[in-house]
Structure formats: structure tokens, C-alpha cells
Amino acid sequence: MSRVNANSNVPDTCSTTEAAQRLGMAVRSVQLMVDRGELQAWKTPGGHRRILRSSLDAWLANRGGSATATAPTPAQPRLATPGRPMTLLLIEDSVHFQNLISLVVKRELPEAELHIASDGIAGLALAGRLEPDVLLIDILLPGIDGAALITSLRSHPQFARSRLLVITALDEAQRAPYQFALEGVPVVHKTELVTQLPRLLAEAAAAFAA
Template structure:
């Protein structure tokens, strides 16, 4: 049963449109609609049939996926992306370089964490376990470096990269792709990998520190 009901009077003004939520999370409108259908977001419909999504449920969804990340604090979302850059936890975190790792393997999450802590102790590493969560975290963090696996649950890395490239804020991030696929196996994803640093996972320890040094701000690297 969908979470679409008449909102309490105190929450009438505390909501977003589907388009606003899609913009905040860096997702397609259809993805947000499916999240409502899965009861991941609380929503109701206006008398005119327009869907409205509770701000509290959006914040809860993001915090459930970012609160456990290293250095992560609960995130308060805003319908204006530029406001997220101006203050709050995001601006405080900007004193340190931000790295977002989107990787579903716990082993490689731990390995990247070890390498970042060892070589770039001044950087903050955030981790997402799947592409959808990674898209949402990207919109909140707007990292200096994005590390993405190609094979991810929910949405593959190539599709994720293509989606992010449609957002202007992606221009400020450097991209590193890590994958267990060899060059032949990567061919179906070549459309998203042109001009991108790609590291084969067996070479991660040897190659990732140098790739991060080239991508992170000079004061961190």
C-alpha cells in the first residue's frame, strides 16, 4: 500500500514536489516515484492530483544512507542546491577534501579506506553501497573525487556516471573508476569511460594512491 495520505496540518508547508526531490537527490523523476511506491518516502496527493513528498521523509532517507559514513553527520536537505553549499555541515566539511566511494564490496571499501587513511589523512572518505544511494550522497557532498565501481546493484557505474554528467555540479569532481572487469569486458561500458582514469582492482593498491594524488587538491595530496 502506498504511503499517500492526507498530511497533518502542521506539515502542509513542509514538503517538496517530485521534481524538487529528484533534483536534490540527483535522480530521475521516475526513480523518486518508485521510491514513493516502495514506501521509502512519505507522500500524498493534492486535490488536483499532484504528488507532494514529506521533507522529513526525504531527510530520513538520506540520513539512513549517509549517517554511517566516515565523518558523516545527519544531513538536512534543502530544495535549493546552492543553499547546501553555503552553510551547515557541508561548508564545515569543505575544510577537508571530500572523497565519495561508490562500491558494494566490503573488502574493497575497507581497502580504499586503508589507502586513503594511509596516504591522505587530511581527506574525508564517504562510502555508498549502491548506485542510487551514491547519487543521493553525491548531491549532498559534491565531492572533490568520485571513485565508482562499474558493477553496482540497482544502477551500474556507467549509467551512474552518465547521469551525473548531466548535472552542472559534476564538473567540479574528478572521477576514478575501479573495476574487476578486464579491458575486453569493459567494452560495453566504453561510452562512459572515455577520458576517465580506470583502475583494475588487482592493481588498486599500486595505482589508487597515485591517481588520488593527481585528483585531490594540492594541499591534500
Template sequence: MNSAPLLPDRDDECTTAEVARRLGLAVRSVQLMVDRGELQAWKTPGGHRRVSRRSVEDWLARRMAGTPALAPSTPADAAGPSALPAAARAAAAGRAPRVLLIEDSRHYQNLIRLLMEQQFPHAEFHAADDGYAGLALAGRLEPDVLLVDILLPGMDGAMLIASLRKLPFFTHSHVVVVTSLDEEERRPFQHALQGVPVIHKARLMVELPPLLEPLLQASGAALAS
């Protein structure tokens, strides 16, 4: 006898809008997470998308349990100021300016790390692979400069910048967006990009150094004062 196909438990299903509210994201970001396989989903007979509530909680648990990857530019940094509480770091006299890159591409992580080592060896450099890890790491490191991609896993760059603006340290930080999106493709994110310098990745090596230099100088002067 043929058995009927198993259907998802109704208690385990939620809409993309509900997931977006749960994660603090745009509905489009949730749809992209489903497309990437980060969340389990199916469609109802009427064509409406439903997401497994269990997969959402599992995703959140993995994010909470994950340790953001640090990428110090010098070996001494690995056990240095970033391991101290924020208040102790702020009290440390003359610490180096701190740069945090939030970028999921290892190619661009390596490229920017190399640029930092060659042209700004006095600065600390750290990297995070996605929006949630970047937000957590920013809260812990209180970086002086943040380099943020727009298309990030989990939390896109626009949502990330909006979240960063709510953190106390942000008033003393500088944000630079580094993206492969052209002006037309960036239009849906303009609400978060007002007043933020944007560098297209094709011109990264030309435009980033002259933009970073005064920001790091200003941060270094503030830290030394």
C-alpha cells in the same frame, strides 16, 4: 479436487524493458537484478520474462527509505560539514577535499579506506554500497573526487556516471573508475568511460595513490581560494 496453480495478476506484470524505463537502467541491469533476486519475475508459456510491478515499487520504496552508509575517515566528520546544506558547505572556508567511493564490496571499501587514512589523512572519505545510494550521497556531499566501481547493485557504474554528469557540481569533480573487469569486459560500458581514468583492482594499491594525489591537491587549492 486439485486446484489450478495460481497465476500472477496481469495488472501486476511488466516487461523488463518497461522496468528498465521505470528505473532508468539498461535492460541487462534489470535482468541481473532479477537473477540476484532483487525483483520477482516469472516466464510466460511463450518464454517471455515478466516482472512483478509490485516488486519494482517495493524495491523503489526500499531505496527511497534507505539511508546511505557514511564512512567518515575521522570521528569529527560524523557531525561535521557533511550534515550542512550544500550552500553552507561551499561557504565554509578551507574544508578538506571530499572523496566518495561507490563500491559494493566491503573488502575494497575497507582497503581503500585504509589507503586513504594512511596516505591522505587530510581528506574526508565516504562510501556508498550501490549506485542509487551513491547517486543520492553524491548530490548531498558534492564530492571533489568520486571512485566508482562498474558492477554495482541497482544502477551500474556506467549509468551512474551518466547520471552524475547531469548534476551541477560534477563540472568541478573528478571521477576514477575502479574495477575488476579487463578491457574486453569493459567494452559494453565504454560509452560512459570516455576520458575517465580506469584502475584495475589488481593494481589498486600501486596506481590509485599517485592518481589521487594531484586530484586532491587541485581540489584543496580550489577550496582554499
């Protein structure tokens, strides 16, 4: 049972399920956030996590108030404009891979515009604003469940014309729990970015130019 704040009669802890609902994430993503120290929590004698609401509020405050508040707002469909540059959005938390992918994109698509978001929530907001031609997304992201993000983007009419590419450090067996979101989506292992990403970028560029 959650502890109660004597001043407000509101529980000052919540379950991982409650936290996941508030953040718009999978329960497993919240558990990983606890393990990484992003959320403060303790365990009951039965082994259940109880997350401090103060740490949840602080995490949300650092990201603009709430997970849902930063979701993309409806926008007018972006019309194809002759001569406009191809737009790519990379959602990746590793600075190393941000730099590596930036180098590959600059080499393969020198005229393209590449935008980078370091967490899923910021990436979702940026995607809503940019409506990019290509979305490159890591599965494991801080701030949001990567599989849920991918599924949401694939099903949203606003991103129907965006080409989706998934990048990951997970091997095929480790990707099994995310297979529902990855069906039919090109997946590039991070160790093969330099060899596989150029071909996928070339295909995206050809579709953009068509």
C-alpha cells in the same frame, strides 16, 4: 501478455523494459537483478522475462519509495573554503573493497573525509548532498546502472568540479560495453588498487589544493 490482478485490473507483472524505465536503469541491469534474485520474475514460453510488480514495489520501498525520489536535489554550489578537508565519496557494494580503498585513502590523504555508499541510488543521493571533490565509482552496482550513473554525473553541472575515478573488476574486453561512459575517465582495475590508486589520489589532492 501480462497477467491481470482481478481486484484492480492492473497488470501484476511488467516487462524488463518497463521495470528499467521505472528504476531509471539499463535493461541489462534489471536482468542482472533478476538473476541475482533481487527481483522475482518468470519467463513466458517465448523466453521473455515478466517481473512481478509486487517484488518491484518491495525493492523500491526498501530504498525509500522510488528510484527517482532518491536522486540528488538541486543545491547551492559548494564554495571552496580555506582549510576545509578534501571530500571523497566511494560508491562500491563490496565491503572488502570498501575497506581496502578506505585504507589507501587514509594512508595517502589522512586529512581527507571519505564517505561510502553501498549502492548506486544511495550513492547518487549522497553525491547530491556532499558534492564531493573526488568520486570513486564501481561500474557494476546494485540498484542502478553504473555506466548510466557515471554519464549522469559527468554531464550534471553540479558535479563539474568533482574528479571522477572508476574502479572495476572488469577487464578491458568486458568494459567495452561501457566505453561510452568511460571515455577520458581514469579506470583502475581492482587488482591494481594498491599500486595505481595512490597516484590518482595524489593528482586529485594537487588539483584540490591548487
